[in-house]
Amino acid sequence: MNLEKKGAAQAAFLSAMFGCLTLALVNVGTEMSEAFKNWVHWVGKLWIPGAQGIGPYSGKETFMLVGWLLSWLVLYRLLRNREWNNALVLAIFLVGIGVATTLIWPPVFMHLAGHH
Amino acid sequence: MNLFAGSEEKTNRAIIIAIVVMMVVVAGGVLLVSAPASRLLGESAYSIRSAFHGLFAGVLMVTITIGMYQAFRLWTGIPINMKELGMGSVVNAAACFLTILFGNWLYIPYRAQGGPRFYFLEKAPEIHKIFFEFKEFGALFTLPLLVAATYIIWQYGEKLNANKPLRMVVALLLTLGFFYFLVAFGLGAAITKLKAA
Numbered sequence: 074m075n076l077e078k079k080g081a082a083q084a085a086f087l088s089a090m091f092g093c094l095t096l097a098l099v100n101v102g103t104e105m106s107e108a109f110k111n112w113v114h115w116v117g118k119l120w121i122p123g124a125q126g127i128g129p130y131s132g133k134e135t136f137m138l139v140g141w142l143l144s145w146l147v148l149y150r151l152l153r154n155r156e157w158n159n160a161l162v163l164a165i166f167l168v169g170i171g172v173a174t175t176l177i178w179p180p181v182f183m184h185l186a187g188h189h
Numbered sequence: 190m191n192l193f194a195g196s197e198e199k200t201n202r203a204i205i206i207a208i209v210v211m212m213v214v215v216a217g218g219v220l221l222v223s224a225p226a227s228r229l230l231g232e233s234a235y236s237i238r239s240a241f242h243g244l245f246a247g248v249l250m251v252t253i254t255i256g257m258y259q260a261f262r263l264w265t266g267i268p269i270n271m272k273e274l275g276m277g278s279v280v281n282a283a284a285c286f287l288t289i290l291f292g293n294w295l296y297i298p299y300r301a302q303g304g305p306r307f308y309f310l311e312k313a314p315e316i317h318k319i320f321f322e323f324k325e326f327g328a329l330f331t332l333p334l335l336v337a338a339t340y341i342i343w344q345y346g347e348k349l350n351a352n353k354p355l356r357m358v359v360a361l362l363l364t365l366g367f368f369y370f371l372v373a374f375g376l377g378a379a380i381t382k383l384k385a386a
Contacts, residue, residue: 076348082341082355086362089333096329126297130325134293141333159354163361170330170365177326179319 080152083162088148090169092141097176099136103129104186235298239381242291246374249284253367256281256338260363263349263356271346278339285335285366289328296325305384316383320376328373331366338362 074081103110110129117131118124124131175181230236255277262269300306309317338359342349349356 074344076345079352079355081344082358085337085340085344086358089337089362092333093330096326100326121293123294123297126300127293128296128300130296131293133326134329137329137333159358163358173330174327177323179322183318 075154078152078154078156079159080154080156081149083157083159084145084148084152086166087162087169088141088145090166090173091144092137093173094169095140096133096137097173097182099133101176101182101185103133104182104188235295238291238294238298242288242295245284245288245291246377249281249288249370250374252277252281252284253335253363253370256335256363257367260360260367263363264360266353266356268350271342271349275339275342275346278335278342281366282332282335282339285331285370289332292328305380308384309380316380321380324373324376324380327369328377330369331373334362334366334369338366 099113103113113132113136114124114129115132117127117129117133117135119135121127121131121135176185230240233239259269259274259277298304306317306321309321341355341359341362345352345355349359
């Protein structure tokens with residue numbers, strides 16, 4: 074890894090954003106479809122102890138972890154010895170976090186899911 | 190002469206550590222024999238998991254507040270001891286993980302039949318549907334943000350002091366982590382006051 078480049082750091086914070094965004098999108102999906110919600114819950118029950126009691130939240134956590142860690146792995150391999158334009162990467166990060174935050178605000182995801 | 194000075198320094202450090210350990214043991218002993226632990230934890234069947242969730246959230250409140258101060262120093266370019274920052278960031282991320290872990294465990298009685306979720310949905314649905322739901326998702330955002338900050342601090346170490354863009358990125362990650370923590374902590378405390386699990 075080349076620490077003279079910012080690539081490894083960019084991979085770390087971009088993947089954090091992808092994790093948050095994955096959680097937000099999966100949550101919108103569970104509000105839109107009962108079948109998807111049940112499937113997400115089933116995924117959570119595959120490995121989280123007590124997931125039956127935790128509900129679909131367990132699956133949403135699982136998808137957040139997968140989205141975060143998988144994107145970190147991919148981005149790390151892409152960027153470990155190079156770097157992208159830092160201002161651009163930072164702008165993408167901030168927009169992504171902003172979108173994720175907006176999507177987890179209940180009136181927004183309820184509206185998107187058609188629950189008025 | 191230098192060897193003697195080094196040995197004296199070591200002795201002083203050992204004395205200070207011994208005094209601190211003794212004070213902790215005395216304070217812990219007094220607490221153990223005098224504090225009503227059952228009152229401290231509460232009478233709920235879920236008191237242990239609530240206590241640990243609150244304990245780690247309390248630790249996180251301290252470490253993340255220090256993180257905010259360090260973020261300010263990183264942002265303004267004040268030189269920082271990176272070993273100190275690195276250790277603090279690990280404690281920060283670990284406290285965050287443990288808070289979420291115990292929060293998950295506590296979520297089971299919250300959702301259970303007759304639990305606070307049912308109470309809120311019946312009496313004041315917006316408390317669960319808006320504030321609790323936002324809290325439970327926002328709280329999860331803190332983990333990847335704080336882990337990313339920790340990773341960058343450990344990976345780049347002393348190089349961070351001379352790298353303004355990365356210093357600012359770490360400051361931003363710590364600040365965002367603080368924001369989501371504060372939202373989750375504030376709403377969590379408010380919900381607990383309204384109806385404990």
